[in-house]
Structures are given as structure tokens and as C-alpha cells.
Amino acid sequence: MSATDPNKYPIELLFPDISAHKNGNTGVEYYTTFDSGVAGPHVLINALVHGNEVCGVIALEHLLETGVRPKKGKLTLGFSNVAAYQAFDPAEPMASRFLDEDMNRVWDVETLDGDRTTYEVERARQIRPLIDTVDLLFDVHSMQHKTAPVIVAGPLDKSIAMSRRLGTPDIIVSDGGHAAGKRLRDYGGFGDPDSQKTAVLIECGQHWEADAAPVAIDSVYRWLLMHEMIDPEVAAPNLRPLPPRQRVVQVVAPVTVESENFVFAQPFTGLETLAKGELIGTEGDKEIRAPHDGCVLIMPSRRLTPGATAVRLGRWVD
Ligand SMILES: [Zn+2]
Structure with missing residues (x-):
């Protein structure tokens, strides 16, 4: 295998059929909200900002099939770039990261309010009103190469602090994003140091490696547990051991x-x-x-x- 060509990594994960979640209940296709009826934050766990990153789908399917419901606040489970996901071709697995452009570079207000009409910008426009109501975003991703899982915490202390509360994985990357455009995790209040809104992005491993799935499942249950949205006994069967410590790379x-x-x-x-x-x-x-x-x-x-x-x-x- 050539380490330089991500297309050559074996596809060890199954790509679940998510068509049952199309209608959702939010007015945005593939976004479903569970409202506890009790005061609390609006938490979004998001998958498929990149269409070939299946571990987030597997984690959300786990929550949906287990019937996890929030004890307080609202929990939304969402799949972003579904059209790219459904275009996945095992013969060319890198091709379905997106259809027209990277959906994690379109979250500048100028782009969202502008006149670009790629599939990804249009899809971001559909999702945006829902995102505007989210307090805490957990965005599940994976990577081209087989390297250790990392959290991508962005530039702000609030996200690094929340990544530390999550406790895993052991590496937290603090970064300022990409020249090509703003990421969802930096959009609006998530990128404002004075806002209470916070976003954490996890990269669970190589896109199609078997280990990415339990990393993603562990992380979503830990995310819900830390926000007191589920009981410890609901989370426990799905958790992996915490690393002894976390390190931050700037x-x-x-x-x-x-x-x-x-x-x-x-x-x-x-x-x-x-x-x-x-x-x-x-x-x-x-x-x-x-x-x-x-x-x-x-x-x-x-x-x-x-x-x-x-x-x-x-x-x-x-
Ligand atoms: Zn990604």
C-alpha cells in the first residue's frame, strides 16, 4: 500500500443506509431533534460534513438505534453532506468528500449570504437556521491518513477547555482554520470568544479504518454525558478507557x-x-x-x- 494515496486504505467499515432519517422533524432534511421539555442547552452532534467520513454516521446510528434521549435541553442529530455520502464509490473512496466544494470551508457569512450556488453552499444554507439555534456543537470527522485521533479545537480557549473536559482523545489541536474558508466549527458564536456557544470537532482516525467507529461512538456518548444529557449507565457500555493525559499542539x-x-x-x-x-x-x-x-x-x-x-x-x- 502506498502511504501517499488515501484511496488505497482498505474500507473496513460498512456505510449504513440513512435514508430513513431523511424527513427528520426539524424542517431540514436529515436533521432530527429530541426535545426533553426541560430547560437546557441545544446540543448538536453532527456527521458527514465530509461525505466519505462514515464513522460519524455509525455513531449517530448507534444513538438513534439505542433510542438515546436527552434528560434536559434539546439534542439534534444531523447528517450534513448526504448527497456526497450517497455518491460514495469504494473504487474511488476519496472522491465523495464533497460534490462541488469542501463543505467545511463555506461557513463565512459572506459566502452563506453570497450568490455562490454549489451543492455544498446550498446545503449549508438549508442547515444554517438550525445551526443558529445550537449552543454546543460536536462535529464528528475522520482523516485521510491513519494517524492517532485528535480533537480540532480551533483557536479559542473555551473549546480547548471543553475538549479537556471531554478527556479524549489524547491530542488536542488548537488551530485557526484554513485560508480557503471558514469551518462549521468556527461559524457564528462558536468562533466568538464572548459567546457561550462552543464547538468541538473530533477526527476519529482514518476514514474507513475499523477503529474509527468505536472512537466515534465513545466520543458521542462522552459528549452527552459531560453535558448531563444522559445517565452514566447509558454511556458506560459504549465508553473506552480515557488516556492518562491530553496534550495540546498549537x-x-x-x-x-x-x-x-x-x-x-x-x-x-x-x-x-x-x-x-x-x-x-x-x-x-x-x-x-x-x-x-x-x-x-x-x-x-x-x-x-x-x-x-x-x-x-x-x-x-x-
Ligand atoms: Zn472531515
């Missing part, structure tokens, strides 16, 4: 692709630590080298199109 800078000529110097898969000056990649005559010692590579991408993030560079801060 993203220092993204490496943004500028041309068609970007190539990585090695088949990086993520979380490699480079010394200052080590070669990360080249773009024509330009060399991209590690800017500091202890330079951690975060989620190197194989979608090396101009404007996209090739890799993010970080350092351990805690």
Missing part, C-alpha cells in the same frame, strides 16, 4: 498550496515531528522547511490544489 502556521507544483518531501501521514530546517516539501524552486524545532505536522493533505491547505505546522504547548 498550530503555528498553515502551509497553503500556491501552484500545481507542490510536492511533499516524504510520504508524511501526520504528527511527525521535524527539526528546524528539515524539508517539508517543495513548490517548484521554493523549499518549504520546518520553521522551528519540534515542528509537528498536522494532517498533511493529498488534495494539493492551489489555495488548499497542504499541511499545518504546530508545536506542543502543554
Whole structure:
């Protein structure tokens, strides 16, 4: 297997049929809300911002099939890019990340209010009024490469603090997003340090690796438990042991692709630590080298199109 081509990772997970959830009860297709009738936050657990990231679907199916209901507040379970999910082709599994554009780069207000009419922007516009009512977002993702699960906490302390309360996985990435556009996890109040709204994004492992499913299931039950929406005995059978401690890696800078000529110097898969000056990649005559010692590579991408993030560079801060 070539470590450089995510299409070559084996598909170990089944892709459940989610068509039964199409109607939902929110007026937004594939979004279903359970209202406890008791005061409390509106919690959204979200899957499929990227259409080929099946572990979030498996975790939501688990909650739906188990009949989990919130003790307080409102719980919404949602599937975002369903059209891309339904276009999944095992022969070309990377192709169904999205149909027209990355749905996790369209959450700028200017884009949502603008005149772009890609499938993903239109779908984001459908979901947006519901998102505007959410207090606590847990967004379930997976990664191109087989690396340890991480939380992507964004730039704000409130999300890092909530990731620590969640207690797992052991690596928390604090970052400022991507040049190509705003992520759902940074939209509106989630990205406002003065808002009570908070978003946490988890990357459960490689998109189709078997282990991504129990990581996702553990995380959604822990998320509901920490917000006192379910009882410990409901969560317990689905939990994995907590890591002894969590560490935070701070993203220092993204490496943004500028041309068609970007190539990585090695088949990086993520979380490699480079010394200052080590070669990360080249773009024509330009060399991209590690800017500091202890330079951690975060989620190197194989979608090396101009404007996209090739890799993010970080350092351990805690
Ligand atoms: Zn994703």
C-alpha cells in the first residue's frame, strides 16, 4: 500500500443506509431533534460534513438505534453532506468528500449570504437556521491518513477547555482554520470568544479504518454525558478507557498550496515531528522547511490544489 494515496486504505467499515432519517422533524432534511421539555442547552452532534467520513454516521446510528434521549435541553442529530455520502464509490473512496466544494470551508457569512450556488453552499444554507439555534456543537470527522485521533479545537480557549473536559482523545489541536474558508466549527458564536456557544470537532482516525467507529461512538456518548444529557449507565457500555493525559499542539502556521507544483518531501501521514530546517516539501524552486524545532505536522493533505491547505505546522504547548 502506498502511504501517499488515501484511496488505497482498505474500507473496513460498512456505510449504513440513512435514508430513513431523511424527513427528520426539524424542517431540514436529515436533521432530527429530541426535545426533553426541560430547560437546557441545544446540543448538536453532527456527521458527514465530509461525505466519505462514515464513522460519524455509525455513531449517530448507534444513538438513534439505542433510542438515546436527552434528560434536559434539546439534542439534534444531523447528517450534513448526504448527497456526497450517497455518491460514495469504494473504487474511488476519496472522491465523495464533497460534490462541488469542501463543505467545511463555506461557513463565512459572506459566502452563506453570497450568490455562490454549489451543492455544498446550498446545503449549508438549508442547515444554517438550525445551526443558529445550537449552543454546543460536536462535529464528528475522520482523516485521510491513519494517524492517532485528535480533537480540532480551533483557536479559542473555551473549546480547548471543553475538549479537556471531554478527556479524549489524547491530542488536542488548537488551530485557526484554513485560508480557503471558514469551518462549521468556527461559524457564528462558536468562533466568538464572548459567546457561550462552543464547538468541538473530533477526527476519529482514518476514514474507513475499523477503529474509527468505536472512537466515534465513545466520543458521542462522552459528549452527552459531560453535558448531563444522559445517565452514566447509558454511556458506560459504549465508553473506552480515557488516556492518562491530553496534550495540546498549537498550530503555528498553515502551509497553503500556491501552484500545481507542490510536492511533499516524504510520504508524511501526520504528527511527525521535524527539526528546524528539515524539508517539508517543495513548490517548484521554493523549499518549504520546518520553521522551528519540534515542528509537528498536522494532517498533511493529498488534495494539493492551489489555495488548499497542504499541511499545518504546530508545536506542543502543554
Ligand atoms: Zn472531515
